[in-house]
Amino acid sequence: EIVMTQSPATLSVSPGERATLSCRASQSVSSNLAWYQQKPGQAPRLLIYGASTRATGIPARFSGSGSGTEFTLTISSLQSEDFAVYYCQQYNNWPPLTFGGGTMVEIK
Amino acid sequence: QLQLQESGPGLVKPSETLSLTCTVSGASISGRSYYWAWIRQPPGKGLEWIGSVYYSGSTYYNSSLKSRLAMSIDTSKNQFSLRLSSVTAADTAMYYCAGAGGGYDPFDFWGQGSLVTVSS
Numbered sequence: 098e099i100v101m102t103q104s105p106a107t108l109s110v111s112p113g114e115r116a117t118l119s120c121r122a123s124q125s126v127s128s129n130l131a132w133y134q135q136k137p138g139q140a141p142r143l144l145i146y147g148a149s150t151r152a153t154g155i156p157a158r159f160s161g162s163g164s165g166t167e168f169t170l171t172i173s174s175l176q177s178e179d180f181a182v183y184y185c186q187q188y189n190n191w192p193p194l195t196f197g198g199g200t201m202v203e204i205k
Numbered sequence: 206q207l208q209l210q211e212s213g214p215g216l217v218k219p220s221e222t223l224s225l226t227c228t229v230s231g232a233s234i235s236g237r238s239y240y241w242a243w244i245r246q247p248p249g250k251g252l253e254w255i256g257s258v259y260y261s262g263s264t265y266y267n268s269s270l271k272s273r274l275a276m277s278i279d280t281s282k283n284q285f286s287l288r289l290s291s292v293t294a295a296d297t298a299m300y301y302c303a304g305a306g307g308g309y310d311p312f313d314f315w316g317q318g319s320l321v322t323v324s325s
Contacts (some may be wrong), residue, residue, distance in 0.1 A: 133252075140317055140318050141252065155303060177254065180301045184251065187310055192254075192256075192266065192267065193254055193267045194254040
């Protein structure tokens with residue numbers, strides 16, 4: 098099983114600032130890595146797939162990078178609607194499909 | 206636009222079987238190479254993949270749940286289902302159904318979730 102580890106668990110950021118979230122895989126997942134955003138009371142929403150491709154309708158301030166075992170999600174200038182929990186997920190080697198534990202982005 | 210909707214009891218007694226159905230609208234459940242999945246989230250915790258089913262009926266389960274799990278697909282109703290037997294309080298969670306465009310694709314469609322509580 099591929100274990101996905103996200104850091105930090107909580108990130109405190111001021112609106113307008115840049116946020117950088119990390120995701121590490123226990124073995125290579127190539128570029129088969131997705132990022133999701135989840136707001137309270139809502140289902141997760143796909144943000145990034147293929148490690149760096151934005152899903153339909155996702156603003157350009159969200160960007161993903163990395164391959165193999167190290168991945169980053171960057172939010173260039175945080176808007177009020179971006180405060181949420183973010184999860185990474187690998188779909189390269191399954192079953193099982195595995196998610197990271199999540200990073201909560203909170204208002205500083 | 207493809208939409209998913211979970212349905213099923215919100216309360217299940219310990220040792221009984223949890224049953225949920227996901228109804229797919231906006232596209233045929235067998236019209237593309239979609240993998241249909243169940244994912245759960247205990248209160249205040251992260252996401253756990255439960256299992257996936259292909260339109261052909263092939264199933265893929267999380268080994269931690271495999272002995273209690275059964276998933277199926279009904280193409281005539283455009284639905285897929287989850288049955289989890291011998292439930293305990295640890296199975297209390299929000300259960301989401303989701304769709305991935307292929308075996309090596311992310312989940313791009315999600316239902317709104319169905320909260321299932323295991324309690325007597």
